[in-house]
Amino acid sequence: MAARLAELTPWLRGHTDLWRPRPFLLGRVPWEDHHPTLSTWLRGLDEATVTALEADDRGLIEAPEPLSSLLAQSRELAAVPASVRMPLSPVDAWRPEARATERKRAQVQALVETLAAAWPEAPGLVVDWCAGKGHLGRSLSAVLGRPLLAMERQRRLCEVGQVLSAEAEVAAAHLPLDVRQAAGLPCVAWRQAAVVGLHACGSLGEGMLDFAVAQKAETVALAPCCYHFASGPLPYRPRSAVGRAHDxxxxxxxxxLPTYQQVRQAPSVGERRRRKMAWLMALKALAEAAGTPLDGPPGPVYKGWNNDDLPTFVARMAERRGVALPTQWDPEVIEALGWQQARHARALGLVRGVFRRPLELWLVLDKALYLQGQGYEVALTTFCAPSLSPRNLLIHGVRAATARRWHGTEEG
Ligand SMILES: C[S@@+](CC[C@H](N)C(=O)[O-])C[C@H]1O[C@@H](n2cnc3c(N)ncnc32)[C@H](O)[C@@H]1O
Incomplete structure (x- = not known):
């Protein structure tokens, strides 16, 4: 893992000019001067092709250099082996009232099968960190026959989870609490615990690793997501010694960037996002024409604002941002311009997209190496197909003493 992080670092550092500038904010990005053929090719893509390449970038292998080579390098540098899984019949008593999507069920199934294969003996307790309704913890507990402690900040999710666990006959406590206070919870069983977190966001996932280390939990399994969430002081402080050496x-x-636009979206959601981008570009063009250019990001767009028409949208946004609009403008012309500029920004953004997974891997390796440095035997794998969840990296740690026992190599 250390070697991989060391390999990723110069590649990422050497191409900062390609992944740091944001075309949506800048319009024209500096690297276009150095790669005019690529710039022209991307700007010439039509709307449908850009949308298709955003969903699946394999077609970029036909792009002019350096993009096609970068894509190949990215694939090679970011390759991670798939977890070994123990096939199980569908776990948990999934009920309609569990209101879990097919995707969530399949993700949980894949993770449970992975952990069942990795653990030759069941932990004393399953601790589900940022549990939501506790689908992962409950499924694991049901398979392993062990009690569950699910920690989740939203009281309503805990209440639903508690009902579902009772129905599934799983001994469970769904605690409505902020996991950042969990370290203060007295529990005699932390050492025998498996601490698991499916898509625990940003620093909450890091807090989970800290918690497991402090409590000497036997096993840890974290599938991280939303790396920017509550990230604390910036720039990001690497967690591992290797990460700090390659900061x-x-x-x-x-x-x-790793999670940008990668959430699996219903077609209507994708369409709304594309329209929002086009209308924001229209706003930008109008503000510029009125002599009050927008500086920096346009800021959040309130839900529903881009369900109205363009003139209402730009009027609201301009008022909120304190920019002027021309006294007269043609909505049809400006809307067409907005769509064109948004398409160019999205097409140029495909270059940034190639760096997403390597950046994600760097951040996950840093966390995995931190855990390794705290006396755990650590493996990094993918627990499901990216089509099921693009956040499919799994850090799995076993305390070194336990790992030795499992491998039958205990000293003395
Ligand atoms: C992405 S969801 C994942 C939920 C669940 N693990 C799953 O995969 O279905 C993240 C969860 O973390 C919870 N959460 C966010 N901040 C939290 C905190 N400080 N303490 C406890 N839970 C928190 C949210 O309410 C949300 O349910």
Whole structure:
């Protein structure tokens, strides 16, 4: 893992000019001067092709250099082996009222099968960190026959989880609490615990590793997500000694890049996002024409604002941002311009997209190496197909003494 992080660092550092600048904010990005053929090719892509390449970038292998080579390098540098799984019949008593999507069920199934294969003996207790309704913890507990402690901040999710656990006949406590206070919870069983977190966001996942280390939990399994979430002081401070030696000084934009636009979206959601981008570009053009250019990001767009028409949208946004609009403008012309500029920004953004997974891997390796440095035997794998969840990296740690016992190599 240390060697991989060391290999990723110079590649990422050497191409900062390609992944740091944001075309959506800049319009024209500096690297276009150095790669005019690529710039022209990307700007010439039509709307449908850009949308298709955003969903699946394999087609970029036909792009002009350096993009096609970068894509191949990215694939090679970011390759991670798949977990070994123990096939199980569908776990947990999934009920309609569990209101879990097919995707969530399949993710949980894959993770339970992975952990069942990794653990030759069941932990004393399953601790589900940022549990939501506790689907992962409950499924694991049901398979292993062990009690569950699910920690989740939203009281309503805990209440639903508690009902579902009772129905599944799993001995469970769904605690409505902020996991950042969990370290103060007295529990005699932490050492025998398996602490698991499916998509525990940003620093909450890091807090989970700290918690497991402090309590000497036997096993840890974390599938991280949203690396920018509550990231604390910036630039990002690497957790591991190796990470610190190869520090890339990630700012918030860099931490957001791995998950940017990668949430699996219903077609209507994708369409709304594309329209929002086009209308924001229209706003930008109008503000510029009125002599009050927008500086920096346009800021959040309130839900529903881009369900109205373009003139209402830009009027609201301009008022909120304190920019002027021309007294007269043609909505049809400006909307067409907005779509064109948004398409160009999205097409140029495909270059940044190639760096997403390597950046994500760097951040996950840093966490995995931290855990390793705290006396755990650590493996990094993918627990499900990216189509099921693009956040499919799994850090799995077993305390060294336990790992030795499992491998039958205990000293003395
Ligand atoms: C992405 S969801 C994952 C939920 C669940 N593990 C799953 O995969 O279905 C993250 C969860 O973390 C919870 N959460 C966020 N901040 C928290 C905190 N400080 N303490 C406890 N839970 C928190 C959210 O309410 C949300 O349910």
């Amino acid at each position: 890339l000084q990630f700012d918030e934009t860099s931490l957001r």
